[in-house]
Amino acid sequence: MTVDDGDNPPEAPWWEAVSTSALLRAGWRAYGDVVRTAVAEAGFDDLPRNGAYVLGATARQAMTLQQLPSALGVTKQAFSQLLDALVLRGYAERGPDPRDRRRLLLTLTARGSAAARLVDECARRSDAALLELVGDPAAIATTRRVLASMTAIAPDTGLA
Numbered sequence: 001m002t003v004d005d006g007d008n009p010p011e012a013p014w015w016e017a018v019s020t021s022a023l024l025r026a027g028w029r030a031y032g033d034v035v036r037t038a039v040a041e042a043g044f045d046d047l048p049r050n051g052a053y054v055l056g057a058t059a060r061q062a063m064t065l066q067q068l069p070s071a072l073g074v075t076k077q078a079f080s081q082l083l084d085a086l087v088l089r090g091y092a093e094r095g096p097d098p099r100d101r102r103r104l105l106l107t108l109t110a111r112g113s114a115a116a117r118l119v120d121e122c123a124r125r126s127d128a129a130l131l132e133l134v135g136d137p138a139a140i141a142t143t144r145r146v147l148a149s150m151t152a153i154a155p156d157t158g159l160a
Contacts, residue, residue, distance in 0.1 A: 024147075035122045044115045048085040050074070052119045055091060058106055059116035065104055091115060 015023060035052050039045070047055075050072050057063045063071060069079035083106065086092040091112035097103040108116060131140055 031123070031126050034126050035119055038122045039115060039118055042115075042118055044111075044118070046089050047091070047115060048082055048089070050082055051086055051091065052115070054082065054086065054106075055108060055112055055116040056119045056123075058092070058108055059113065059120070065106055086112070 039047050039052060053072060054068060057068060057071075065083075069076050072079065074082070083092070083094060086106075087094050090109055093107050093109060095105055095107075097105040127140075131137060134140060
């Protein structure tokens with residue numbers, strides 16, 4: 001780092017030299033680490049990879065089971081294996097939708113609901129910590145809007 005003697009322009013922040021995709025990956029990893037650590041410490045150490053995402057989305061009824069594989073970026077086969085693991089480990093139950101027997105319905109067990117609440121709590125704590133670091137609610141709102149807009153880059157994510 002150089003000392004600003006008035007003749008040199010100030011150095012750019014480190015994040016300006018990093019690609020947006022690298023920043024997204026690092027941020028995703030940081031949020032994920034908070035969740036993985038908390039769920040393991042709470043006794044949900046057998047929650048499969050992407051399981052927290054599925055539990056949270058199911059608890060909030062944010063997406064259908066048909067939308068989740070695309071949102072996760074996994075094949076239908078890999079998603080089916082994830083659901084099998086969630087069912088076998090006692091996080092969820094799978095059965096036909098009583099309104100449409102052709103559709104599959106995933107419901108959370110008491111264990112799955114407890115894990116989903118913890119995941120939601122971790123997300124809220126992480127968001128609060130981010131706001132404390134940034135100090136500007138408008139900047140956070142803009143970031144959320146930009147991230148949501150990024151889903152338009154790949155419309156098949158099922159998020160938009």
